[in-house]
Amino acid sequence: MDDAGRAPGTGRPPPQPAGGAGGTRRAGRPAVSPAPGAEPAVSARTIVGVSGGVDSSVAALLLRDAGEPVAGLFMRNWADDGSGDCRAEDDRRDAVAVCGRLGLPIHFRDFSSEYWSGVFEHFLAEYAAGRTPNPDVLCNREVKFKHFLDAARELGAERIATGHYARVEHAGGRWRLLRARDRSKDQTYFLHQLGQPQLAATLFPLGGLEKAAVRRLAADAGLPTAAKKDSTGICFIGERDFREFLGRYLPAREGEIQTPDGQRVGTHPGVFYFTLGQREGLAIGGVRGRPAAPWYVVGKDVRRNVLYVDQGADSPWLMSTRARTEAAHWIGGAPPAPRFDCTAQTRYRQNDEACTVTVDEDGSLGVAFHRPQRAVTPGQSLVLYDGDECLGGAVIAGTDAPLEARLADLAA
Missing domain, CATH: 3.40.50.620 (HUPs)
Incomplete structure (x- = not known):
């Protein structure tokens, strides 16, 4: 938000709650009263x-x-x-x-x-x-x-x-x-x-x-x-x-779609609209020297406004064996141990994946998967389980996917 209260990139103030802006409230203001005046007291537990x-x-x-x-x-x-x-x-x-x-x-x-x-x-x-x-x-x-x-x-x-x-x-x-x-x-x-x-x-x-x-x-x-x-x-x-919704708040600009080796294969309407592993919306036609196979997003360079793609749902450019996270949250208040084995999900409804977790001094996690994982995406949640118990989780900060290291070098 800027000093005038405008949403980033929109030039307009954010939507206001029903009843207008301003004022203070405790635990949300009553949006609708069931009867004139104050809400009736109830004995609900x-x-x-x-x-x-x-x-x-x-x-x-x-x-x-x-x-x-x-x-x-x-x-x-x-x-x-x-x-x-x-x-x-x-x-x-x-x-x-x-x-x-x-x-x-x-x-x-x-x-x-x-x-x-x-x-x-x-x-x-x-x-x-x-x-x-x-x-x-x-x-x-x-x-x-x-x-x-x-x-x-x-x-x-x-x-x-x-x-x-x-x-x-x-x-x-x-x-x-x-x-x-x-x-x-x-x-x-x-x-x-x-x-x-x-x-x-x-x-x-x-x-x-x-x-x-x-x-x-x-x-x-x-x-x-x-x-x-x-x-x-x-x-x-x-x-x-x-895409239409996000475009109201984040101004997007067209840019190149490239393969990891630098071949230009199309244009995108804005890198914000795409995520790792995505197939839909790329609109890449036939590319000379390439088979007629689906393309998938394998990386984004926001600074250069380049979207990277490769063919194959399990492209090696999408695979990683390690992830780094931000500081973790533990439902029980503390991690089970400084280093432990458990299972993880890096997206909703994913099958559990075995991993070894190391808790760093700053509370962040190093996660080593026992087998390669596809499209582990920075910004998403990595959630940890011990059987049916959810232990907690953290936001994914990065992985050892091959393109991520290359993009980090370009940004340096």
């Missing part, structure tokens, strides 16, 4: 984050049916930017309908300013630096399990619940984050930045359920979200054209 989707709807259903004193809270985390793409109002209506069906009170909070400063500014800075960030991880840490939890406590609740697919248990004197029963839906990758205080105050009612069972429960209860499509895309921003 647990506040469920109701998003207007089927998962949070069933989380609320399960807690209500278990006799838990519960209320819902709908978070608005992205202000309308005039694109018409934000579906927050549709989601809000669905959340209201679900709570009405279940006979639960519902509260509303606007965290769009908190999302902008705690998540989105970092998202833009990472893309501007040529990295590929994971805003869902930050959104969980900075919004859902920080400001939402604070808001729930201000309402008098002891804890929160969400529709995430994960499990929490207390064993050995500490709280542990465990994978969900439905491994295809497990979301511990996105939750690895949580700590002991958050886990102690959080319920994940869906952790022991398969997704199909969740939809059946919603249908049996007559919930209006039973058949609603799962949301995808950037956390809280929705399913919109990524």
Whole structure:
């Protein structure tokens, strides 16, 4: 942000929360009042984050049916930017309908300013630096399990619940984050930045359920979200054209697409729009002397505005055996040991990969994979597991992929 409050590269101020800019607030300002005046006090012990989707709807259903004193809270985390793409109002209506069906009170909070400063500014800075960030991880840490939890406590609740697919248990004197029963839906990758205080105050009612069972429960209860499509895309921003969306905030310019040996094979609309291993959107036609095989992104030089590609999904230019990270976060408060073996995921839904982790004095990690890995991407999260337990993780800073060392030499 510049001194005038403009978003980087846009010349315009960021979207403002509903109700206008300015003022201070605690744990988000009420975006909608259920009745004129202050929100009524409730005796709910647990506040469920109701998003207007089927998962949070069933989380609320399960807690209500278990006799838990519960209320819902709908978070608005992205202000309308005039694109018409934000579906927050549709989601809000669905959340209201679900709570009405279940006979639960519902509260509303606007965290769009908190999302902008705690998540989105970092998202833009990472893309501007040529990295590929994971805003869902930050959104969980900075919004859902920080400001939402604070808001729930201000309402008098002891804890929160969400529709995430994960499990929490207390064993050995500490709280542990465990994978969900439905491994295809497990979301511990996105939750690895949580700590002991958050886990102690959080319920994940869906952790022991398969997704199909969740939809059946919603249908049996007559919930209006039973058949609603799962949301995808950037956390809280929705399913919109990524290139068009990012272009509003980061000015892009065309540049060359080259092979690692310097052969020009096309032009790109902006290096920000591409990530390692990507095939789509390159628009590379036939290249003389090259086979008719797909091209993949193998590197980016933001300073020179060059996108590097090679043919083959498993190009050697994409492979690495080691990764370096920024300072790690440990769910239990500390690493298991200065050096230990475990498994890792470098992207969501990746199969576990065996590795050896060395913890450096500054808290960063050196990770040696037991077999070569494809497209380990700076900016993404490297998340560590011991069986079903999520130990924590860190942001990937770099790898030993061959092109990365060459680009570092060019920048020196």
